[in-house]
Amino acid sequence: MSTTTQDDFHAHSGHEHHQQSFASRWLMSTNHKDIGTLYIVAAFVGAMVGGVLSMIMRLQLMYPHNHIVTSGAEWNAIITAHGLIMIFWFVMPALIGGMGNWFVPLMIGAPDMAFPRLNNMSFWFLVAGFIFVMLGLLLGTGTGAGWTLYPPLDNAQYSPGVATDFSLFSIHLVGISSLLGAINFIATILNMRAPGMTMHKMPLFCWAILVTAFLLVLAIPVLAGAVTMLIMDRNFGTSFFEPSGGGDPVLFQHLFWFFGHPEVYIMILPAFGIISHVVSTFSKKPVFGYLGMAYAMVIIGFVGFVVWAHHMFVSAISTDSRVYFEVATLVIAVPTGIKVFSWIATMWGGSIEFKTPMLWAVGFIFLFVIGGATGVVLANAPLDQELHNDYFLIAHFHYVLSMGAAFAIFAGFYYWIGKMTGHQYPEFWGKVHFWSFFIGVNLTFFPMHFLGLAGMPRRYPDYADAFAGWNYVSSVGALISGASTLVFFYVLYRIFTSKEVLADNYWGEGATTLEWAVPSPAPQHTFLDVPVIR
Amino acid sequence: MSGYLHTAKDQVKGSVPHPYHLVDPSLWPIFGAMSAMTTFAGIIMAAHFHNFILLIIGLLSVATIMFVWWRDVVHESRTPGLHKLITQVGLRYGMALFISSEVMFFVSFFWNYFNYFFFPEKMGTAFAPVWPPQGITSIDPFAIPLFNTMVLLLSGTTITWAHHALLEGDQKNLVRGLGVTILLGLSFLCGQAWEYTHSPFPFYHGGIYASSFFIATGFHGLHVIIGTIFLIVCFFRARAGQFTPSRHFGFEAAAWYWHFVDVVWLFLFVCIYYLGRSAVVAG
Numbered sequence: 001m002s003t004t005t006q007d008d009f010h011a012h013s014g015h016e017h018h019q020q021s022f023a024s025r026w027l028m029s030t031n032h033k034d035i036g037t038l039y040i041v042a043a044f045v046g047a048m049v050g051g052v053l054s055m056i057m058r059l060q061l062m063y064p065h066n067h068i069v070t071s072g073a074e075w076n077a078i079i080t081a082h083g084l085i086m087i088f089w090f091v092m093p094a095l096i097g098g099m100g101n102w103f104v105p106l107m108i109g110a111p112d113m114a115f116p117r118l119n120n121m122s123f124w125f126l127v128a129g130f131i132f133v134m135l136g137l138l139l140g141t142g143t144g145a146g147w148t149l150y151p152p153l154d155n156a157q158y159s160p161g162v163a164t165d166f167s168l169f170s171i172h173l174v175g176i177s178s179l180l181g182a183i184n185f186i187a188t189i190l191n192m193r194a195p196g197m198t199m200h201k202m203p204l205f206c207w208a209i210l211v212t213a214f215l216l217v218l219a220i221p222v223l224a225g226a227v228t229m230l231i232m233d234r235n236f237g238t239s240f241f242e243p244s245g246g247g248d249p250v251l252f253q254h255l256f257w258f259f260g261h262p263e264v265y266i267m268i269l270p271a272f273g274i275i276s277h278v279v280s281t282f283s284k285k286p287v288f289g290y291l292g293m294a295y296a297m298v299i300i301g302f303v304g305f306v307v308w309a310h311h312m313f314v315s316a317i318s319t320d321s322r323v324y325f326e327v328a329t330l331v332i333a334v335p336t337g338i339k340v341f342s343w344i345a346t347m348w349g350g351s352i353e354f355k356t357p358m359l360w361a362v363g364f365i366f367l368f369v370i371g372g373a374t375g376v377v378l379a380n381a382p383l384d385q386e387l388h389n390d391y392f393l394i395a396h397f398h399y400v401l402s403m404g405a406a407f408a409i410f411a412g413f414y415y416w417i418g419k420m421t422g423h424q425y426p427e428f429w430g431k432v433h434f435w436s437f438f439i440g441v442n443l444t445f446f447p448m449h450f451l452g453l454a455g456m457p458r459r460y461p462d463y464a465d466a467f468a469g470w471n472y473v474s475s476v477g478a479l480i481s482g483a484s485t486l487v488f489f490y491v492l493y494r495i496f497t498s499k500e501v502l503a504d505n506y507w508g509e510g511a512t513t514l515e516w517a518v519p520s521p522a523p524q525h526t527f528l529d530v531p532v533i534r
Numbered sequence: 535m536s537g538y539l540h541t542a543k544d545q546v547k548g549s550v551p552h553p554y555h556l557v558d559p560s561l562w563p564i565f566g567a568m569s570a571m572t573t574f575a576g577i578i579m580a581a582h583f584h585n586f587i588l589l590i591i592g593l594l595s596v597a598t599i600m601f602v603w604w605r606d607v608v609h610e611s612r613t614p615g616l617h618k619l620i621t622q623v624g625l626r627y628g629m630a631l632f633i634s635s636e637v638m639f640f641v642s643f644f645w646n647y648f649n650y651f652f653f654p655e656k657m658g659t660a661f662a663p664v665w666p667p668q669g670i671t672s673i674d675p676f677a678i679p680l681f682n683t684m685v686l687l688l689s690g691t692t693i694t695w696a697h698h699a700l701l702e703g704d705q706k707n708l709v710r711g712l713g714v715t716i717l718l719g720l721s722f723l724c725g726q727a728w729e730y731t732h733s734p735f736p737f738y739h740g741g742i743y744a745s746s747f748f749i750a751t752g753f754h755g756l757h758v759i760i761g762t763i764f765l766i767v768c769f770f771r772a773r774a775g776q777f778t779p780s781r782h783f784g785f786e787a788a789a790w791y792w793h794f795v796d797v798v799w800l801f802l803f804v805c806i807y808y809l810g811r812s813a814v815v816a817g
Contacts, residue, residue: 020559024559025559027561027564028559028560028561028563028564029559030556030557030558030559030560110552110554111552111554111556112554112556114554114624114627114628115624115628116556116557117557117560117562117563117603118563118628120560120563120564121562121563121564121566121567123563124563124564124566124567124568125567125570127567128567128568128570128571131571132571132574132575162578162582165578165581165582166578169574169575169577169578172574173567173570173571173574176570179635182631183627183628183631183632183635184628186627186631187624187627187628187631188624190627191620191623191624191627192554192620192624195550196547217631217634217635217638218634218635218638219638220635220638221635221636221637221638221639221641221642222638222639222641222642222645224639224642225639225640225641225642225643225645225646226642228749229642229646229745229749231577232745232749234581235577235581235582236581236738237737237738237739237740238737238740238744238745238748238749239739239740239741239742239744239745240646240742240745240746240749243658243660244660245739245740245741245742245745246650246657246658246660246661246667246741246742246743247657247742247745248649248650248656248657248658248742250656251645251646251649251656254645254649255642255645255646258645505541505542509541511541511542512541512542512544512545513542514542514545514546515542516541516542517542517543517546525556527552528551528552529549529550529551529552530549530550530551530552531546531548531549532546532547532548532549532550533545533546533547534544534545534546534547
């Protein structure tokens, strides 16, 4: 073992200065940082398209009897594409493909991912899937079955065109992308940790990605099977979900949610990982209860596989099933509580600095707890049967996703952008972005609780006049979030025109993971000499 | 995160050269994704417009990309110094996880089957709550299915014969064992082709029994085809002397995959052919 000092990580920054053509670097990449960047760019495009769709929806719902959306079919196509795109082409590529690719190898002290070419193919499958989901939105009358794709809404009788087939195959493409990416992350984390970095010394973001990747490996193929059966029913004369041939449409819901519930944790566990690092850094304290935090995620991942039918309380499942799935679901509040209390305990007595990433992280904790609390409400089968198909449910899952996952994405973005680009964000405008978005999303989604409790059904382009007031407030909130996105564009402009030179560890004391031991921006190749951990 | 260290660099006490294999930029990933996209678009074209051109182009490109990509991998594995021990371990993780995901893929089809096997009332009130459904004559499990079970079990032993020969550096028996395994795989496929073409129930609009039967056995058959191709590649690599007693992960991955296909078949045979047989069976 050579006894070089840590400064030798810098010595290798000269390696990558050989010229690489644009095509070779961005189309043929085998570099985890470049592929991570591609994922983040793709997630940005996905967020923009999904965001424009949500703006159209909120404008339509701003006043009763509006005609911005011209038909029910168009509305259905918009809500379907909004759901699919935000999940598969924004949250997942941002958190897993983007930040996972960038920072898992850096945090474990590895020079790259285990299978670099496979890593690149995962990305291009994501792009291929995006092309398909857009065709599914735009061809004919679009795909109108909702992101959950329940039969009979998307069978050959009710959705005859090619659009639905493109949407279904887009799930296959993005599923292959996620599956290959997940295999890559597990192999990387289990096999390529720096010498001395035991599993119990591994940063929490890597734990989060590891658990997420296992969920993907086990859940995605079941979705692939279900989608395959749907495609067969539509095109090749089978009867899996066709009652006329003895098929059972509820079976699709079981298969879908056996994937769909782990998918919820696939989107939020990486967010948990990011929040832990941000809270720890800006409290200048190690994370409280590190092992409890790691294993809480493992438990959430495990229990996440046995609660799926709580999405089906209104789908005529038996009373015994409802009792089991209600109780099992409530159990998840325990490990989630461990995480929330540990974040608060991390801040407790710390030297807290409210830089922009910390604002997003604290915002995350606050809003995720609200979404979690309404989740506890909805876990109760009798309450869910009342609330399932109205706006209370929309409010619930947007609090955990639009404010949970998206806030964590922004927290990670502001935390790491200096490491990724070598340029720091403008603190003032970052805070403006945070506060405008915070106000916008809360104004959008909090009134939906009231609308839902008052009985406004979801997935309709119109509503009774009695719901006009809160819908107007909600739409104003959406417009504020939209304006906040313009602030984010300005932040991006400032980042990429910044001349500021950043230190390796620009956050100082408190940022203890290995990515802070390499220069900012991180050179093309890092840890060609792998660090030996104490 | 570890302990109470307050900077990243405090926890690093030195460094060693990395032992991994960092690959060069490659065109295959983007072409691979685009050929998969073409194939899927081809399926849609074929189903809606009976136009097979895109599907054929897509499948040919997928096959081509697989060939050139794995040719690169084989070449790299045979270039001294690239695939060190830790890279070989990484490939094992990759293959084991891939097979795990395949297991979950089959879980969805078994789930579908058991949904009706255990709860035949889920076929709806138009159907008597019995499985197999009334009017279905199932395939005699002790005719071709039992023969195919024996064929696959035997192939599990012949691949082990090849493996042991390989471990002892006996190239002749390695090639023989692989050759016999491939022939057994092909005879399984012949048996299945005969079974499909003489099936007492139709695939198209054949109802839930036929759908469940054909999707589970059909995807298994597809995996036998893939596994056989994998073994054929190993056969030629074995004849070219590319496997050594200490380095032969390509062979091992093929053997793992073959055993996985074998185990899936045993579940199919017991659950679908045997437990799901009708009172009167077609032979």
